[in-house]
Amino acid sequence: MCTRKVAAPKSKTTSKSCHLVDTTETNMRGFWLLQQTVKRGLTEGETATALRPFYFAVHPDLFGRYPKEQSVNEESLKKLQEYLCTLQVGRQKVAPLSLVFYIRDTAAETKSQGRIRQVHIPLLSQCTHETVSTVLRVSNLPLDYISQLKPSERPPPWPSTVTTCHYPSARSVYEAYRVPGAETFRSSWKKRVSYDTLNGWLSGNRGKAQRLQQTFAPIRKETERLSAALKELMGVTDVKWACGWGVSQFRACLRSLLNLHEEYKHKYNIHGHTIVFGNETGVDLWGNISLGKDDITNNWLSLLQYVEHHQTALSRLPKLEQRLSSLLSDISIARSIHQPVVMATDYQQQLTKMIATVENYRATNPHSVVSGSLQGLQLVIECTTGPLIDSPSGRIHIPASCPGFLVIDFLNKHTDQAREIQNADHRTRDRRQRLVETCCGELGLQSLLADENISTEQFDSCCQRLLQAQTDIQEHLRDGQLRVTHFYTVMSDGEMCIPWNWKSA
Numbered sequence: 257m258c259t260r261k262v263a264a265p266k267s268k269t270t271s272k273s274c275h276l277v278d279t280t281e282t283n284m285r286g287f288w289l290l291q292q293t294v295k296r297g298l299t300e301g302e303t304a305t306a307l308r309p310f311y312f313a314v315h316p317d318l319f320g321r322y323p324k325e326q327s328v329n330e331e332s333l334k335k336l337q338e339y340l341c342t343l344q345v346g347r348q349k350v351a352p353l354s355l356v357f358y359i360r361d362t363a364a365e366t367k368s369q370g371r372i373r374q375v376h377i378p379l380l381s382q383c384t385h386e387t388v389s390t391v392l393r394v395s396n397l398p399l400d401y402i403s404q405l406k407p408s409e410r411p412p413p414w415p416s417t418v419t420t421c422h423y424p425s426a427r428s429v430y431e432a433y434r435v436p437g438a439e440t441f442r443s444s445w446k447k448r449v450s451y452d453t454l455n456g457w458l459s460g461n462r463g464k465a466q467r468l469q470q471t472f473a474p475i476r477k478e479t480e481r482l483s484a485a486l487k488e489l490m491g492v493t494d495v496k497w498a499c500g501w502g503v504s505q506f507r508a509c510l511r512s513l514l515n516l517h518e519e520y521k522h523k524y525n526i527h528g529h530t531i532v533f534g535n536e537t538g539v540d541l542w543g544n545i546s547l548g549k550d551d552i553t554n555n556w557l558s559l560l561q562y563v564e565h566h567q568t569a570l571s572r573l574p575k576l577e578q579r580l581s582s583l584l585s586d587i588s589i590a591r592s593i594h595q596p597v598v599m600a601t602d603y604q605q606q607l608t609k610m611i612a613t614v615e616n617y618r619a620t621n622p623h624s625v626v627s628g629s630l631q632g633l634q635l636v637i638e639c640t641t642g643p644l645i646d647s648p649s650g651r652i653h654i655p656a657s658c659p660g661f662l663v664i665d666f667l668n669k670h671t672d673q674a675r676e677i678q679n680a681d682h683r684t685r686d687r688r689q690r691l692v693e694t695c696c697g698e699l700g701l702q703s704l705l706a707d708e709n710i711s712t713e714q715f716d717s718c719c720q721r722l723l724q725a726q727t728d729i730q731e732h733l734r735d736g737q738l739r740v741t742h743f744y745t746v747m748s749d750g751e752m753c754i755p756w757n758w759k760s761a
Contacts, residue, residue: 321642617660
């Protein structure tokens with residue numbers, strides 16, 4: 257107990273009243289100290305300034321070409337703002353939260369390529385300062401500003417308004433009024449960020465990954481069984497999952513489709529088609545039947561009954577692609593397999609818009625053409641907005657809304673670079689597959705995958721270092737599922753994600 261006395265006139269009549277004031281003052285100090293010890297008082301301005309680089313990296317307006325990533329970032333930003341607002345008010349405990357963001361790399365060497373990476377941000381702290389630091393650290397963003405805002409270890413002095421005050425120390429008040437479970441959240445987060453090496457992280461998280469794998473193993477088996485049953489009953493060639501959600505939702509969609517088929521199997525015939533569960537319902541640009549994972553089964557039934565009517569737009573695509581190719585020096589028009597599922601009608605509109613744009617520009621500028629032949633190169637027409645980029649595979653990606661003069665100028669400037677990247681990709685593709693097979697065999701992995709934003713050089717470097725560290729990490733990786741990304745995490749199905757540039761002991 258801390259005691260502070262201020263000289264005052266002695267009086268027997270004031271003893272009882274002073275004791276009453278002391279008790280009230282003690283309670284007020286206790287609650288005030290609680291507020292000061294539980295949360296770091298970052299102002300709204302300090303929080304906004306510290307998170308400014310993060311907002312610039314994840315703002316939904318930057319992902320107009322990626323509707324899925326745009327929707328995820330928009331929803332996650334709302335949850336992050338609610339979390340921070342609740343912390344700043346400080347009236348109630350905030351439940352732990354895990355958010356997913358897609359971040360556009362701002363490095364000079366990657367900006368032109370438009371690479372996007374996915375990060376999982378765990379929000380476990382009841383402290384504003386720690387929460388903002390976590391967001392920046394996991395996103396690999398600078399901590400210069402937030403590091404200057406040191407968390408206050410001692411509250412500012414309480415003004416003395418009574419003659420004699422007896423009040424408990426900050427530690428005793430914290431013990432009496434502390435938020436249940438706060439230490440658990442803090443200790444668990446400190447434990448997570450303490451892993452500086454791959455071996456250390458695997459030692460602390462392999463058990464969790466194994467438990468999740470065992471939990472989801474029956475779900476995976478049921479998913480395989482349901483997929484096989486649908487192929488046999490409906491006569492489809494394949495059933496695919498094209499969403500960022502886990503295997504549990506895939507199983508739910510398979511069950512719904514199976515129930516639908518048992519009730520209405522005489523009302524449609526989709527023999528020979530491929531079914532893809534995506535974000536929209538329709539026929540995609542590959543001719544697959546896309547069933548929206550969030551749509552009701554009645555919408556699925558309407559599509560299945562009239563799927564042949566959607567083939568009209570699909571049949572027009574080859575002629576439109578050939579027309580655009582002839583306008584751009586015989587460049588091959590390719591369809592991306594990595595972008596979100598695109599409906600055939602939407603892709604038809606994109607091609608038509610690009611053809612009209614190029615034709616109008618060439619009509620007004622007959623001398624402005626693509627120099628030389630572009631045979632052997634591939635051009636991908638994407639959604640209406642986005643940058644012009646050279647992909648790691650050598651493909652040129654151009655949005656359908658791009659003006660004609662930019663299309664011609666970009667092709668003239670990036671033809672040689674695209675050919676070099678394409679040739680290098682062809683040479684390394686087989687080598688990469690052999691490297692994956694070697695890693696899986698030597699380390700005992702069930703699977704080894706990489707995110708789309710991991711370049712071939714980064715993936716090769718990571719795999720070679722894994723083989724070199726085989727003696728230290730093999731026991732943690734046996735029968736595991738590994739994905740090369742930019743961060744450490746364990747997915748809900750037990751898949752372990754490690755950064756490509758992980759540190760060794």
